[in-house]
Amino acid sequence: MATKEMILEKIQILIxxxxxTPEEAFAFFDKDSNGKLSKDELVALLKQAEISGFLTGMVAKRLLEGYDKDGNGRIDWQEFKMAINEME
Incomplete structure (x- = not known):
């Protein structure tokens, strides 16, 4: 299975x-423009980043678990920015 570092690297390459900018990427994947990325929106991001098809749902769930600091089941801009900062 892909490691967290490999997944974050693929997302960084995509962005x-x-x-x-990371803001442009966030806005692109925030399809409903509510300022938060849902699990489905994260799956779309992961597919675009060429994360293997059968892994996307599991990886999206793990990303939510790791970066959804307020526990609302979505990744907001601040949480997304925190993930981006880990990539640098």
Whole structure:
């Protein structure tokens, strides 16, 4: 299974290669524009980052568990930014 570091690296590559800023990436994947990424929106991000198909749901769940600091079941901009900072 892919490690956390490998997954974060793939997300970083996606953001770097396809978006001008992390904010632009966040807005792109926030399909309902509510300022939070749902599990489904995280799955779309992971698929775009070329995380293996059968792993995406499990990885999205783990990302939520690791970065959803307020426990609302979604990743908001501050939580997303925290994940981005881990990539640097």
């Amino acid at each position: 770097t290669n396809h978006f001008q």
